[in-house]
Amino acid sequence: xxxxxxxxxxxxLKNPVMAxxxxxxxxxxxxxxxxxxxxxxxxxxxxxxxxxxxxPTPRIAETPCGMLNAVGLQNPGVEKVIEEELPGIAKIFNxxxxxxxxxxxxxxxxWVCELLDQCEQVGWLEVxxxxxxxxxxxxxxxxxxxxxxxxxxxxxxxxxxxxxxxxSPNVTDIVEIAKACEGAGADGLSLINTLLGMRLNLKTRxxxxxxxxxxxxxxxxxxxxxxxxxxVYKAVKIPVIGMGGVSSAEDVIEMMLAGATxxxxxxxxxxxxxxxxxxVKDLPRAMAEYNITSLEQIIGxxx
Amino acid sequence: MKQVIWExxxxxxxxxxxxxxxxxxxxxxxxxxxxxxxxSLPGFYLRRPFSVCDYDEFGATLIYKVLGQGTKxxxxxxxxxxxxxxxxxxxxxxxxxxGQKPLLVGGGAGVPPLYRLCKELTNMGRQATVxxxxxxxEEVFFEQEFLAxxxxxxxxxxxxxxxxxGLVTDAxxxxxxxxxxxxxxxxxxxxxxxxAKIPGEVSLEERMGCGFxxxxxxxVMTKTGPQRxxxxxxVFHKEALVW
Numbered sequence: 049x050x051x052x053x054x055x056x057x058x059x060x061l062k063n064p065v066m067a068x069x070x071x072x073x074x075x076x077x078x079x080x081x082x083x084x085x086x087x088x089x090x091x092x093x094x095x096x097x098x099x100x101x102x103x104p105t106p107r108i109a110e111t112p113c114g115m116l117n118a119v120g121l122q123n124p125g126v127e128k129v130i131e132e133e134l135p136g137i138a139k140i141f142n143x144x145x146x147x148x149x150x151x152x153x154x155x156x157x158x159w160v161c162e163l164l165d166q167c168e169q170v171g172w173l174e175v176x177x178x179x180x181x182x183x184x185x186x187x188x189x190x191x192x193x194x195x196x197x198x199x200x201x202x203x204x205x206x207x208x209x210x211x212x213x214x215x216s217p218n219v220t221d222i223v224e225i226a227k228a229c230e231g232a233g234a235d236g237l238s239l240i241n242t243l244l245g246m247r248l249n250l251k252t253r254x255x256x257x258x259x260x261x262x263x264x265x266x267x268x269x270x271x272x273x274x275x276x277x278x279x280v281y282k283a284v285k286i287p288v289i290g291m292g293g294v295s296s297a298e299d300v301i302e303m304m305l306a307g308a309t310x311x312x313x314x315x316x317x318x319x320x321x322x323x324x325x326x327x328v329k330d331l332p333r334a335m336a337e338y339n340i341t342s343l344e345q346i347i348g349x350x351x
Numbered sequence: 352m353k354q355v356i357w358e359x360x361x362x363x364x365x366x367x368x369x370x371x372x373x374x375x376x377x378x379x380x381x382x383x384x385x386x387x388x389x390x391s392l393p394g395f396y397l398r399r400p401f402s403v404c405d406y407d408e409f410g411a412t413l414i415y416k417v418l419g420q421g422t423k424x425x426x427x428x429x430x431x432x433x434x435x436x437x438x439x440x441x442x443x444x445x446x447x448x449x450g451q452k453p454l455l456v457g458g459g460a461g462v463p464p465l466y467r468l469c470k471e472l473t474n475m476g477r478q479a480t481v482x483x484x485x486x487x488x489e490e491v492f493f494e495q496e497f498l499a500x501x502x503x504x505x506x507x508x509x510x511x512x513x514x515x516x517g518l519v520t521d522a523x524x525x526x527x528x529x530x531x532x533x534x535x536x537x538x539x540x541x542x543x544x545x546x547a548k549i550p551g552e553v554s555l556e557e558r559m560g561c562g563f564x565x566x567x568x569x570x571v572m573t574k575t576g577p578q579r580x581x582x583x584x585x586v587f588h589k590e591a592l593v594w
Binding site: 070072080093101102106108109111115119266319321 | 352354391395396397398420421437557558559560561563564565566567568569570571572576577582
């Protein structure tokens with residue numbers, strides 16, 4: 049028997065596989081296809097203080113081995129998420145969920161985190177200081193150590209639950225920002241958010257996305273994500289959640305060897321709605337193939 | 352929605368840059384005209400959405416126009432090829448609202464889903480009028496197929512090389528109909544909705560990430576807030592849209 053369990057900030061997960069925010073909605077679309085209780089957990093759609101209609105379309109573009117998105121944090125706002133989406137999640141998922149939070153000011157983050165921290169189903173807060181698809185918020189907090197630390201410090205003051213900071217790869221030195229967040233009291237780090245990219249329409253000679261830039265995700269970014277997880281794991285003592293192009297059980301194992309305690313699956317959910325379930329199912333086989341009896345024991349094994 | 356494998360049985364060009372695919376396989380998740388499928392193309396990351404032109408219990412017909420790298424690659428697909436398809440996506444048209452003489456308006460690549468719609472309306476005893484718009488006569492397709500269903504067919508071309516010269520809106524006699532259904536380019540749909548005094552519904556097209564409601568990639572603004580073209584749509588009532 050192989051053991052797939054891991055512990056993330058004191059909460060046991062049946063396996064390290066989580067669906068990543070923005071690719072899984074609030075779970076409903078997937079619960080219609082399979083029992084999502086097979087997942088370790090999932091991080092729900094990035095939630096802001098006020099509802100957001102998102103960016104103009106098209107918001108999606110194909111890339112080699114991946115995609116760009118510029119959705120722009122379309123969500124119903126924290127009040128509706130608590131009133132409508134969380135009760136909906138309660139019907140389809142029994143374990144704690146990760147609440148993904150975004151904001152446009154430090155007080156936005158604090159307010160939304162404080163509200164979600166009080167919800168019983170929420171196991172962790174994943175504070176997104178790295179969304180590249182909004183102006184005047186999101187990523188601008190996560191590209192400087194001082195502002196990332198400030199958000200962390202203020203959110204920590206109002207939360208009882210573990211606070212995980214989701215980091216941007218669009219920085220010169222992700223280790224410096226990771227350390228700043230750790231120093232400000234973060235309980236964990238998740239990385240990476242999408243890489244800033246763009247594409248042009250050759251017919252119009254203009255950007256394909258009206259937002260001009262978009263976040264690159266999918267298998268194309270996996271090596272970048274893995275490198276950053278490896279570097280950050282070495283520099284901090286708090287757990288790291290690895291994500292970025294993860295599409296198979298082998299990718300999960302590779303991320304864990306690099307230093308991830310849990311692993312999120314993102315874009316793969318969009319092209320194969322059964323991706324998370326398939327990866328979970330396949331884990332015991334992949335573990336046996338690489339002589340792994342306990343996933344928890346391989347975390348950071350590459351160092 | 353159901354993930355299925357379809358086998359390519361027939362593949363031919365039917366007009367300029369326009370191809371027809373007949374595929375066999377499980378179509379049990381198709382329940383309404385105007386639904387669409389997401390096809391996985393080898394070598395491309397994102398699936399591609401296509402409206403369903405027609406289907407029966409054994410398979411489905413898709414018609415696509417070559418618009419980019421993905422559809423260009425599709426033209427080389429050969430008989431016997433197996434395609435991974437997410438089938439039965441979206442809500443499709445509301446047949447109950449048609450009235451006795453519905454008007455169906457299709458522009459270019461927006462024509463295919465109207466075929467199944469027309470077939471079902473005709474089977475219900477409705478007398479459909481179909482207005483088909485294209486740029487030029489080389490692009491015209493399915494005129495005969497709609498005629499064979501018993502519909503009245505009006506073809507329009509922008510350059511006047513076939514049928515009525517001009518836009519589909521020039522050929523729509525809304526006053527003779529109680530309800531309209533439309534699918535085509537956004538400017539065409541906008542013009543129709545602003546000109547038509549009668550109620551109707553339009554099928555929208557948008558670039559999609561997933562096609563089943565997970566990614567918020569294909570939102571359209573409605574009177575009740577943003578809705579997903581893939582999930583709440585692709586068909587929306589004229590009155591619901593905020594253009």
